[in-house]
Amino acid sequence: MSTTSTGSPATARPWRASGLALREIKQVTVSMDGFEVNSYVIHAPEGDIIVDAGAEPQRILGATRAPVAAILVTHGHADHVNALDFVRRETGAPVYMHPADAEGRVPDYEPLEDGQAIDLAGLGLRVFHTPGHSPGSVTFVMGDDQIVGDLILPGSVGRTDIPGASWEEIEESIRKVMPLWEEDTRLYAGHGPVLTAAEELRTNPYLPPGPS
Ligand SMILES: [Zn+2]
Numbered sequence: 001m002s003t004t005s006t007g008s009p010a011t012a013r014p015w016r017a018s019g020l021a022l023r024e025i026k027q028v029t030v031s032m033d034g035f036e037v038n039s040y041v042i043h044a045p046e047g048d049i050i051v052d053a054g055a056e057p058q059r060i061l062g063a064t065r066a067p068v069a070a071i072l073v074t075h076g077h078a079d080h081v082n083a084l085d086f087v088r089r090e091t092g093a094p095v096y097m098h099p100a101d102a103e104g105r106v107p108d109y110e111p112l113e114d115g116q117a118i119d120l121a122g123l124g125l126r127v128f129h130t131p132g133h134s135p136g137s138v139t140f141v142m143g144d145d146q147i148v149g150d151l152i153l154p155g156s157v158g159r160t161d162i163p164g165a166s167w168e169e170i171e172e173s174i175r176k177v178m179p180l181w182e183e184d185t186r187l188y189a190g191h192g193p194v195l196t197a198a199e200e201l202r203t204n205p206y207l208p209p210g211p212s
């Protein structure tokens, strides 16, 4: 694949090593009035991490098997945060979110910023600010895999015809995460099945062309 950076030294991406530590990501598809949205439960070495909580909080919590160390939010749209209060109350875990989507809407959160490396429950992850679908959208990178929220969807990308969205920004954001894709990279999106980057590169017409 021309868009991967297989040849670059591993030291250029120090967070990769820790992201490769034992972990498992479980997709939990919940229904918000018949509209399906994904949450993810990451079984990290020292606890669980919940990503997004849009609806059916009991089902999300039911997918955990260890104390929840953190709740990560990919972006602030209702279908990703409507069950946040419930999940936070039940777990007592801190909520990590980008200020551009959290400010004035979500009380008491840990602000995420572009390029930040965080260690949660023994799992190292890297945060990329990837606006375009919403101003505070972020992508979480663990090893070669990425939790992309609504940045990239099966055969498509997040909507940019809504308030706060921008096609120019989403294109730039996708260009930011694509160079990290490897042949076996999985993309955990906000809606639909778990994707493989290789398959999206072959079939998704909305992805910007890679560097030639
Ligand atoms: Zn959204």
Ligand SMILES: [Zn+2]
Pocket: 037, 077, 079, 080, 150, 190, 191
């Ligand atoms: Zn969504």
